[in-house]
């Protein structure tokens with residue numbers, strides 16, 4: 560396969576692609592070749608499903624939220640419980656898929672980037688289970704702010720490498736990890752954490768996260784005998800949302816609804832640009848530099864968004880809205896009190912928007928809210944904010 564074919568395949572409308580130096584492109588071409596080979600391989604898929612069942616704890620439930628439905632006064636609300644996965648969020652689905660691919664490709668060493676630490680912890684967890692050497696790149700500033708996650712990764716046997724270049728944040732950690740990959744690609748696999756980056760990462764991450772909607776579609780048909788009227792999911796880089804949408808994209812009766820923070824409103828205010836080797840909607844200043852974001856949910860602090868979301872928005876297939884910090888804090892408490900589920904602050908964004916839009920649905924319709932993670936990591940922060 561030559562380079563131009565590869566690049567065309569990585570496009571979602573005008574978004575996506577691969578804007579990287581030739582040395583990295585060669586590594587990505589190898590990765591694409593392996594992904595295409597194994598994604599439909601029976602043995603590979605058996606191993607993936609077995610690992611999701613025995614290690615991650617899938618399938619996770621689609622829970623009917625009776626009290627929340629009553630409170631919203633609109634449709635029946637169902638919650639897809641990615642919070643019940645091992646390590647407490649959806650990120651592990653993608654990590655397991657990619658680490659199995661790394662094993663098939665003969666890699667002995669895994670590297671990853673992390674911002675808040677969630678993807679780093681999920682990667683370190685899987686590396687411990689697979690007996691792989693693990694190095695996590697993390698901005699020096701982020702390491703100070705998330706010292707407990709640094710300790711978690713170290714407990715799990717990973718090496719956390721401080722990145723001092725640039726602002727010492729997530730963007731610089733991605734650049735450092737890409738540099739490592741180019742130098743060590745024969746032994747090393749770069750396990751990227753969201754549906755972003757150059758081709759084939761967005762398609763690969765979607766493939767492994769799509770297990771969420773594969774399950775929820777079966778579960779909702781079983782419980783309701785009909786498709787959901789809508790699926791709500793929060794978008795940071797876009798991986799939990801694209802996984803929650805995947806099996807409904809070709810079902811025009813299902814509204815696909817993405818939610819973002821007012822403080823990081825990529826889909827609402829972003830314009831097309833290239834970041835980290837791919838084209839997407841981006842929050843940028845007049846000179847084209849990425850703007851800093853300030854979400855209360857650390858997992859949403861990314862100025863870009865996956866290319867497929869950029870295209871789903873432009874084509875009108877999916878809708879994207881913002882919610883305020885205040886609405887998120889209310890939703891965080893509401894789900895805790897009404898349903899006994901403390902959600903991640905990220906996931907509380909989706910709950911907040913479902914409340915705002917509940918009046919657009921009727922009581923004989925059902926909607927799904929993707930609960931991307933559990934809120935234990937956020938309890939102390941919310942305690943401080945509410946005081």
Ligand SMILES: *Cc1c(COP(=O)(O)O)cnc(C)c1O
Nearest residue numbers: 795796797798799858905931932
């Ligand atoms: C990381 C994270 C997100 C945001 O990442 P996406 O790639 O947009 O899914 C959302 N929810 C939780 C719980 C997370 O840990």
